Amino acid sequence: MAENSHHHGDLRNALIDSALALLTEGGRESLTLRRAAARAGVSHAAPAHHFDGLEGLLHAVAARGFQVFSDLMRQERAARPADAQNQLLGITNGYLRFAAEHEALFNLIFSEPMKNSGDADLIAASNEAFQILSETCALFEPDPAGPFVNEIRVWSTVHGYAILRQFDRLRATPDSAVVPVDLVLPRLVPRQRD
Amino acid sequence: MAENSHHHGDLRNALIDSALALLTEGGRESLTLRRAAARAGVSHAAPAHHFDGLEGLLHAVAARGFQVFSDLMRQERAARPADAQNQLLGITNGYLRFAAEHEALFNLIFSEPMKNSGDADLIAASNEAFQILSETCALFEPDPAGPFVNEIRVWSTVHGYAILRQFDRLRATPDSAVVPVDLVLPRLVPRQRD
DNA sequence: TGTACATCAGTGAACGCGCGTTCACTGATGTAC
DNA sequence: TGTACATCAGTGAACGCGCGTTCACTGATGTAC
Numbered sequence: 001m002a003e004n005s006h007h008h009g010d011l012r013n014a015l016i017d018s019a020l021a022l023l024t025e026g027g028r029e030s031l032t033l034r035r036a037a038a039r040a041g042v043s044h045a046a047p048a049h050h051f052d053g054l055e056g057l058l059h060a061v062a063a064r065g066f067q068v069f070s071d072l073m074r075q076e077r078a079a080r081p082a083d084a085q086n087q088l089l090g091i092t093n094g095y096l097r098f099a100a101e102h103e104a105l106f107n108l109i110f111s112e113p114m115k116n117s118g119d120a121d122l123i124a125a126s127n128e129a130f131q132i133l134s135e136t137c138a139l140f141e142p143d144p145a146g147p148f149v150n151e152i153r154v155w156s157t158v159h160g161y162a163i164l165r166q167f168d169r170l171r172a173t174p175d176s177a178v179v180p181v182d183l184v185l186p187r188l189v190p191r192q193r194d
Numbered sequence: 195m196a197e198n199s200h201h202h203g204d205l206r207n208a209l210i211d212s213a214l215a216l217l218t219e220g221g222r223e224s225l226t227l228r229r230a231a232a233r234a235g236v237s238h239a240a241p242a243h244h245f246d247g248l249e250g251l252l253h254a255v256a257a258r259g260f261q262v263f264s265d266l267m268r269q270e271r272a273a274r275p276a277d278a279q280n281q282l283l284g285i286t287n288g289y290l291r292f293a294a295e296h297e298a299l300f301n302l303i304f305s306e307p308m309k310n311s312g313d314a315d316l317i318a319a320s321n322e323a324f325q326i327l328s329e330t331c332a333l334f335e336p337d338p339a340g341p342f343v344n345e346i347r348v349w350s351t352v353h354g355y356a357i358l359r360q361f362d363r364l365r366a367t368p369d370s371a372v373v374p375v376d377l378v379l380p381r382l383v384p385r386q387r388d
Numbered sequence: 389t390g391t392a393c394a395t396c397a398g399t400g401a402a403c404g405c406g407c408g409t410t411c412a413c414t415g416a417t418g419t420a421c
Numbered sequence: 422t423g424t425a426c427a428t429c430a431g432t433g434a435a436c437g438c439g440c441g442t443t444c445a446c447t448g449a450t451g452t453a454c
Contacts, residue, residue, distance in 0.1 A: 007397055007449055027306055033441065043399050045442080050397090054441075107306060112221055112298075115361060130363065145377045148366040152358065152373045159357055160350030167309060169324065169349075172342040179346045183339045186380065201416055201430055227408065237432050239409080244430090248408075 012050040012060075014040040019061045023104045028111070033057060058108070059119040065105040066125035069098045073132050084139035084190035091136045092158045092181055099162035106162070130155075140188035153186045206244040206254075208234045213255045217298045222305070227251060252302070253313040259299040260319035263292045267326050278333035278384035285330045286352045286375055293356035300356070324349075334382035347380045 008014065018039035022031045033054050034044040051057040073094030080086040099106045108114070114122065134151050143149035161181055164170055170178040202208065212233035216225045227248050228238040245251040267288030274280040293300045302308070308316065328345050337343035355375055358364050364372040 011397080032439080034439075044440095045400075045444090046398050048442075104306075110357060110361070112301060143377070146373070148370070149373055149377050151366075152355070152364060153351070153378045155363075156352075156354030156358055156378055157347070157350045158354065160352065160354030161346070163304060163353055163357075164346065164350055167304070170346060172345075176342070179340070179343055183337070183343050184347045184350055205430080226406080228406075238407095239411095239433075240431050242409075 008040075008042060008046075011040065011042060011046060014042075015047055015050060015057065016060050016064050019057055020064065020105065023061065023108065024102070027104045028108055031058075031061075055113060056119075058113055059117050059122045061105075062109045062114050062117075063119065063121040063125040065102070065109045066122070066129045068102060068105070069095075069109070070125070070129045070132055072098045073129070077132075077136065084136075084188070087136050087139055088154070088185070088188070089182065091133055092154070092185060095133075095158045096162055096165070096181060099166070103166065110159075137188075139191055141191050143188075150186070150188055154188075157185055202234075202236060202240075205234065205236060205240060208236075209241055209244060209251065210254050210258055213251055214258065214299065217255065217302065218296070221298045222302055225252075225255075249307060250313075252307055253311050253316045255299075256303045256308050256311075257313065257315040257319040259296070259303045260316070260323045262296060262299070263289075263303070264319070264323045264326055266292045267323070271326075271330065278330075278382070281330050281333055282348070282379070282382070283376065285327055286348070286379060289327075289352045290356055290359070290375060293360070297360065304353075331382075333385055335385050344380070344382055348382075351379055 015036050018036045019031055022035055022039065033047050033051075036057065037044045037047050040046075047057065051060060073091050076094035076097065077087050077090035080090040109126070117123070133155055137151045137154055140150055143153070158181065161170070161184055165178075209230050212230045213225055216229055216233060227241050227245075230251065231238045231241050234240075241251065245254060267285050270288035270291065271281050271284035274284040303320070311317070327349055331345045331348055334344055337347070352375065355364070355378055359372075
């Protein structure tokens with residue numbers, strides 16, 4: 001692909017990269033189609049060839065966000081011993097790292113416009129992330145109350161914990177220590193080997 | 195106060211009311227200073243006399259949001275038997291009702307611009323809501339791991355549960371039943387009477 | 389291999405829009421005396 | 422009680438801004454033959 005070419009080659013991905021950078025630097029409010037285009041070194045009309053408006057770009061960014069999210073969880077899980085408890089801690093650690101290190105992106109993927117998006121890529125990426133959490137919960141005995149109960153318990157807890165941390169609500173007073181996530185997670189029973 | 199008066203009388207509160215209505219009808223994106231003014235039947239320049247820009251209005255709306263939040267929790271708690279478990283269920287029910295019935299407002303009060311706001315009213319209202327949850331947790335034995343652990347466990351769980359519900363993630367498949375919150379909350383030990 | 393041509397991705401000017409903000413103003417309210 | 426006056430809350434015109442979108446265009450790419 002020639003330098004100064006009229007054709008970019010992979011503008012779609014370049015725009016998503018630019019959008020992620022804008023998000024990181026200035027949060028959701030500083031992410032616009034025009035800014036993403038400028039940052040990718042392209043005219044402001046160019047994105048229209050790749051995304052269905054700003055919302056289309058947001059969906060694509062969120063889909064990419066879920067991929068980063070999944071990668072972090074898998075990475076943290078792989079770095080730990082294979083027993084259920086450690087695997088779960090890996091997942092939750094990845095979850096919390098994502099919320100902390102990619103705060104604006106984390107907030108975006110769980111924001112209003114991502115509900116019922118209908119965007120196939122986004123739905124797939126989101127399902128994949130949730131799948132990772134689910135399969136790790138499968139290392140434990142199912143809660144007697146029914147299937148999927150453990151998944152929701154873990155997932156609710158870690159998500160809420162991430163949000164409370166964003167608002168610095170994890171300590172009783174400004175002086176006291178933060179309550180660590182290990183103390184907060186439900187205590188599940190590892191599945192018996194047969 | 196005369197009809198058609200040049201002076202409104204209680205414009206500040208009227209603007210907050212208008213803002214809440216806009217929020218309910220169209221979400222955060224449809225809440226602007228100009229629209230709130232128009233809805234309150236006042237010129238678009240009037241809000242400047244009462245709020246420090248859009249952000250000031252948002253903070254005031256969020257403070258009011260936390261009051262509604264607190265009221266709902268107290269109301270649900272008061273409607274139940276006095277034992278610890280029922281009181282806690284009341285609180286969480288209020289929490290979840292607020293998230294469901296005032297979704298945009300719920301999302302606003304936990305949104306980026308509300309972090310480190312420095313707005314005294316907002317901080318007070320937010321502390322009050324959290325206080326209600328804390329005092330209800332005080333009906334249970336503290337977790338041996340330390341103070342404030344139960345608070346964070348309950349709070350993380352119910353908050354995460356509310357978010358997952360917004361994204362319809364409380365069921366394993368579109369056909370299966372929603373996992374109810376009672377199964378998800380941590381099982382705490384009621385405090386012994388002395 | 390070369391030529392003609394269709395397709396496609398990016399350009400740049402132009403558009404209208406709603407936004408927050410400023411400003412001189414006005415008219416009502418409240419206070420001093 | 423009445424008058425003068427300061428204060429304050431709301432007006433309406435005007436501003437500049439960045440936004441998304443449209444449109445005719447151009448130049449590169451890819452394909453048919």
